[in-house]
Amino acid sequence: MAGSSAQSSTAERIGYISRIESFSTCHRLHSIHLSDEENKEVYGKCNNPNGHGHNYKVEVTVRGKIDAKTGMVMNLTDLKKCIEEVIMIPLDHKNLDKDVPYFTTVVSTTENVAVYIWDNMVKVLPPGLLYEIKIHETDKNVVVYRGE
Numbered sequence: 001m002a003g004s005s006a007q008s009s010t011a012e013r014i015g016y017i018s019r020i021e022s023f024s025t026c027h028r029l030h031s032i033h034l035s036d037e038e039n040k041e042v043y044g045k046c047n048n049p050n051g052h053g054h055n056y057k058v059e060v061t062v063r064g065k066i067d068a069k070t071g072m073v074m075n076l077t078d079l080k081k082c083i084e085e086v087i088m089i090p091l092d093h094k095n096l097d098k099d100v101p102y103f104t105t106v107v108s109t110t111e112n113v114a115v116y117i118w119d120n121m122v123k124v125l126p127p128g129l130l131y132e133i134k135i136h137e138t139d140k141n142v143v144v145y146r147g148e
């Protein structure tokens with residue numbers, strides 16, 4: 001029958017919604033757990049003492065019930081505010097290693113940038129909603145972190 005489905009219209013449905021933002025930073029890949037020689041060996045050109053820059057694209061995805069009354073998993077306007085607070089204000093146009101205390105001891109790989117964003121995003125989002133942080137470091141390098 002036209003319009004019928006396995007789930008009735010009153011059943012709970014789960015949606016995934018994402019917001020994408022871009023931010024620019026500079027950094028240097030250099031681990032305090034490695035010697036200078038090992039850092040050069042592991043990170044190569046990315047260990048350049050004066051750093052290098054990226055225009056990152058980050059996708060923040062939340063997963064949850066599509067509210068029957070509002071039709072939303074969460075209001076994207078609220079997600080935008082969270083991204084501003086957690087990503088744009090602390091990271092955009094910053095030197096990751098020098099301006100963000102977290103990266104004083106943690107090497108600023110994109111994996112660790114994703115963990116940093118996850119750990120701070122869960123603090124401002126409703127419990128259990130954050131699903132994924134995806135960062136495009138370059139057009140070719142993409143990192144996904146799901147809090148595992």
Ligand SMILES: Nc1nc2c(c(=O)[nH]1)N=C([C@H](O)[C@H](O)COP(=O)(O)OP(=O)(O)OP(=O)(O)O)CN2
Binds near residue numbers: 108109111137138139
């Ligand atoms: N596992 C990781 N590996 C690397 C990271 C990282 O964050 N995690 N980061 C870097 C460098 O910081 C840098 O991003 C690499 O840049 P680059 O090699 O220039 O990027 P592309 O591969 O996209 O550039 P092409 O030279 O055009 O291929 C290195 N590794």
Ligand SMILES: [Zn+2]
Binds near residue numbers: 027052053
């Ligand atoms: Zn880099």
